[in-house]
Amino acid sequence: MAEMVNVAVDAMGGDNAPAELVKGAVEAVNEDNRIKVFLVGRQEEVNKELAKYTYDPARVEVVHASEVIETAEPPVVAIRTKKDSSLVKCMKMVREGTCDGMVTAGSTGATLVGGQLLVGRIKGVDRAPLAPLIPTEKGVSLLIDCGASVDAKPSNLVQFALIGSIYMESVMGVKNPTVGILNIGAEEEKGNALVKETFPLLKELKEINFIGSVEARDVPAGVADVIVCEAFAGNVLLKTYEGVGMTMLKLIKKGLMSNLKSKIGALMIKPTLKKTLKGFNVEEYGGAPLLGLNGLVVKTHGSSKTIEIKNSVLQCIAFKEQKINEKIKENMSNNGKEKILPEG
C-alpha cells in the first residue's frame, strides 16, 4: 500500500465553517483511500457535523483547538497570540511533519503570515508565493504570485517562475509548461522597472520554457501555462476575473428576464449556459497553494463550499507523491546554474 497522505483541515475557518469544511474533508476521504484528514477545531462542533456522514473512521481524526482566528484580526497578532487556534494548530502539524499539507478557508492574511512564521520556507526560497489556478479557454493557468509578496524583487519572480513551472508539470501534468511574465505590452522593452529587470533573467533561465511577455487581455484565452507576476498585479488580475464574471452573469440573467420571449429562451438554454459558466468559475478549481513552504498550505475562498474543500484536500496527493518540495529544493540550491528537469 502506498504511503498515506495526511492533510490537516482548518475546520473553523471561512464563512461556512465547520459544516462545509467537514463535509468536504469527508468527501475527499471517501473519494480517495490514500487520504487521511485531521479535522482541527472545536471538538464538539466538529463531531456534531461528522455524525451526519459515513466514512472510514481510521482515516478521519478530530484534533481539538479551542480558539478561532477571525478574518478581521490583525494577522501577525493573531498568529502570535492565538496558539490554540485551529489555523495555528494546522500549521504546526505541517511543520512537525504530522501532516503533508493543510487546507484553510480562513483569514488570508493570517494564512500568509503563519505560512512564513510557523510552517517556514524551504531553504533557498526567499518568498512564498500564493498561486491559484485560473480557468482559461484551453484549461487552466497558474497565476504566481497573487497576493503573498507585494513589492517583490526580480530574484523573487525568477523563483516564482521555477516553482510555478515545477507545479504545473508535476501536479497538473502539463509537459514543458509555457511561462510568461505579465506585462502591459507584448514587446520586450515594455513594462515597469520590475518587469524590465526580470525579463532578461527569465530569458536566460534554462529550467523553464519562457515565452516572454503576456498581456492580461490574453490570459483568459490561455496564452501561457504559468503567468509570473508581482503580487499586487496578480491580485488585481485574479479579482477582476472574478468580478467581471459575476457581473456579466448577473447582467445576463437580468436581461433574460426582461421579456417573455427571452424568458422562454432562457429556460431552453439554462442547462448549457450553467455548464459553460461553471467551467469558467475561478472557485471551481480548489484553493490556491501557498508554495515554497515546508509542506503544502492550500488557501481556499472564505466562501468555499464542499467541492472546493474536497478538491483542495485531493491536491495534496499529487503534491506529496510527485515530491514537489524535493524538486523545489533541488532547483533552489541549483539556482538556475544547471538544468534540472522535473520528473515527467
Place this chain on the structure above:
Amino acid sequence: MAEMVNVAVDAMGGDNAPAELVKGAVEAVNEDNRIKVFLVGRQEEVNKELAKYTYDPARVEVVHASEVIETAEPPVVAIRTKKDSSLVKCMKMVREGTCDGMVTAGSTGATLVGGQLLVGRIKGVDRAPLAPLIPTEKGVSLLIDCGASVDAKPSNLVQFALIGSIYMESVMGVKNPTVGILNIGAEEEKGNALVKETFPLLKELKEINFIGSVEARDVPAGVADVIVCEAFAGNVLLKTYEGVGMTMLKLIKKGLMSNLKSKIGALMIKPTLKKTLKGFNVEEYGGAPLLGLNGLVVKTHGSSKTIEIKNSVLQCIAFKEQKINEKIKENMSNNGKEKILPEG
C-alpha cells in the same frame, strides 16, 4: 452661436484607417453642429473616403500628412523623426491651439510620448494619465491611470485623483464623484508601498470624495466613480476586463451551439443577450482621454470602428465647454491646500 469645437482626427492610425476614422468623424459632424473636424492623413485616401458621405463642408477640413507611424515603431524615434506623420501633425495642431482636442486609434506608445513631448503637460501636472471609462453595473467608472505612467509616485496618484474627479464631475455629470484607490484588500493597512504612502494623502485631500480602498473584484459592480491606480495595475485591470468579457462571450456562444434545444433557445434570447453584452463592452465608451495635457488627446482602440471614433470626437465638446483644463490648472496650482470645486 457657441464657439466651434475643433477636433483633429488622425485619419491614418489604427487597423481600420482611414475608412472608419473618416466615417466616425463625419458622423460626429452630422450629429452635433458644434463640431468641426480636421482629417489629418494622406489627402488622396482621405478624400476618397469622404466622397462617400454627405456633410457640411464648412465643418470638415482635410490636412495632408505624408507619413504614418506604425504600431511596431519605437515610440520616441517615431515621434522625433516622422515630422510629417498624421499623429505628429494632429498633436501640433492641438499644441498650437488650432484644435481643442484630437482623436487617434494609432500607436499607444507614440500617443503617450507625443502627448508629453508635443502637446505638453499643463503647468503643475507631473504626469499625464490615460483614463478610460469602463462599464459597470451602475454605469461607468473612470480608471486613472491605465498605462501612461508606470512606476508612478504617491504625488502622481494624488494628482490623478484630482484630475479624475474633475473629469467625472464636469464631463460625465456625476455630482461629487466617489474616488477609491485600487488595492488588494479593503483595509487601510493593506497594500504595497505605493498604496500605503498614497492612502493618507488622499484621505487628507478635501477636494475629493475619497471612499478608501477598493478591490478589483468590486470594480465591475460600480464600487467607485473614479478608480485611482498606478499604470501597471490599471492596465492589468482594464485588459483583464476585456479579456474575460471576450472569452466568456466566446464560451457562451460555443455552448449554445452544442445542442438543438439550446440552439433554438439561443435564437430567442439573441436580441436581449446582444443588448446586455453591448452595454458591458469596454469599447462602447469611446476612447480613453490622456488627461492633464494642453488640450484633449483621446486614444481609442486600434480596432476602433465608427461608433467609437464618433463618441471620442463628441467627448471633446464637454471637455471644451466645461473648461476642464482651466479647472485642472486651478487645482494644480492650488495643489490640495484649499477646496476648489468643479462647477456643477
